Amino acid sequence: MSKFGVMVMGPAGAGKSTFCASLITHLQLNRRSCFYVNLDPAAESFEHTPDLDIRDLISVEDVMDELKLGPNGGLIYCFEFLMENLSFLEEALNSVTEEYLIIFDMPGQIELYTHYPVLPALVNFLRSPGNLDIRLCAAYLLESTFVVDRAKYFAGSLSALSSMYMLGLPHLNILSKMDLVKDQIRKKDFKKFLVPDTMLIEEDPAEVEARKAGIDYQAPVESDEKDALMSGAGFKRLNAAVAQLLENFSMVHYHKLDCTDEDSVGGILSYIDECIQWAEAQEPKELADEEYEDDE
Ligand SMILES: Nc1nc2c(ncn2[C@@H]2O[C@H](COP(=O)(O)OP(=O)(O)OP(=O)(O)O)[C@@H](O)[C@H]2O)c(=O)[nH]1
Numbered sequence: 001m002s003k004f005g006v007m008v009m010g011p012a013g014a015g016k017s018t019f020c021a022s023l024i025t026h027l028q029l030n031r032r033s034c035f036y037v038n039l040d041p042a043a044e045s046f047e048h049t050p051d052l053d054i055r056d057l058i059s060v061e062d063v064m065d066e067l068k069l070g071p072n073g074g075l076i077y078c079f080e081f082l083m084e085n086l087s088f089l090e091e092a093l094n095s096v097t098e099e100y101l102i103i104f105d106m107p108g109q110i111e112l113y114t115h116y117p118v119l120p121a122l123v124n125f126l127r128s129p130g131n132l133d134i135r136l137c138a139a140y141l142l143e144s145t146f147v148v149d150r151a152k153y154f155a156g157s158l159s160a161l162s163s164m165y166m167l168g169l170p171h172l173n174i175l176s177k178m179d180l181v182k183d184q185i186r187k188k189d190f191k192k193f194l195v196p197d198t199m200l201i202e203e204d205p206a207e208v209e210a211r212k213a214g215i216d217y218q219a220p221v222e223s224d225e226k227d228a229l230m231s232g233a234g235f236k237r238l239n240a241a242v243a244q245l246l247e248n249f250s251m252v253h254y255h256k257l258d259c260t261d262e263d264s265v266g267g268i269l270s271y272i273d274e275c276i277q278w279a280e281a282q283e284p285k286e287l288a289d290e291e292y293e294d295d296e
């Protein structure tokens with residue numbers, strides 16, 4: 001019996017838990033079953049109560065208190081502890097059937113997705129036919145407001161690429177919180193951000209606006225050392241090299257997500273279903289008699 005799941009990940013505050021909540025609501029409205037797993041040991045509150053919560057095994061707060069670690073060290077310790085206690089996941093997920101979509105709500109510490117080996121080990125355990133045998137895909141969220149700052153957008157895209165390489169999962173890259181930019185950036189203009197390329201780094205938005213208005217553009221004079229560094233020629237060259245790298249790999253393409261719009265959440269769900277081929281494993285179902293009666 002196969003199991004199906006999606007791991008929702010991305011940097012801190014990208015909207016992972018909000019997306020999980022919208023996805024669960026959408027699944028419920030469409031009479032689909034899901035099993036919500038919180039793997040963020042520092043999480044505080046949820047719209048939907050998790051069916052399985054890492055905080056019942058270990059919490060960052062306790063680790064920080066007892067081992068005198070900081071929040072990032074605490075998180076890594078929690079994941080190492082989880083890896084030593086995989087029966088916690090196994091016992092809860094063993095009986096989950098193929099109708100369910102298992103949703104893993106992940107923490108936002110970026111090191112988990114870029115270089116730390118604990119997540120690949122966890123993913124192997126979840127996918128391995130000898131263990132839980134979950135057909136798993138990744139939904140990697142990046143905030144759409146990052147497109148305004150090219151350096152942030154490319155750095156975020158680079159971390160998405162890094163996570164694709166490290167985890168080797170079918171991967172959906174998603175620009176979240178589209179409701180925040182849709183009034184500022186026209187749909188037609190936003191298209192270019194769905195596939196990162198080097199052209200984007202060439203055009204500084206302030207310079208382009210000035211050119212359009214026929215003003216002779218002068219880069220602002222920087223007041224402190226950090227600002228000067230961030231707008232200097234070396235920084236531009238670095239960003240151009242990162243953009244070129246992303247273009248050469250040609251692996252990061254984005255889908256748009258607006259959690260306030262149910263159709264948008266449904267659209268992302270259809271990509272997830274396609275990645276893990278959920279529909280193919282479903283048995284045809286007939287409505288129970290009492291459900292017919294309810295509809296009358
Ligand atoms: N406008 C808007 N705000 C959003 C959306 N999704 C999330 N937010 C807000 O962004 C903030 C962070 O959202 P979370 O869902 O907690 O983000 P997260 O990625 O789970 O954060 P961490 O778990 O701390 O890494 C919250 O204030 C949300 O209300 C969205 O689609 N639109």
Ligand SMILES: [Mg+2]
Binds near residue numbers: 017018040043105107
């Ligand atoms: Mg969260």
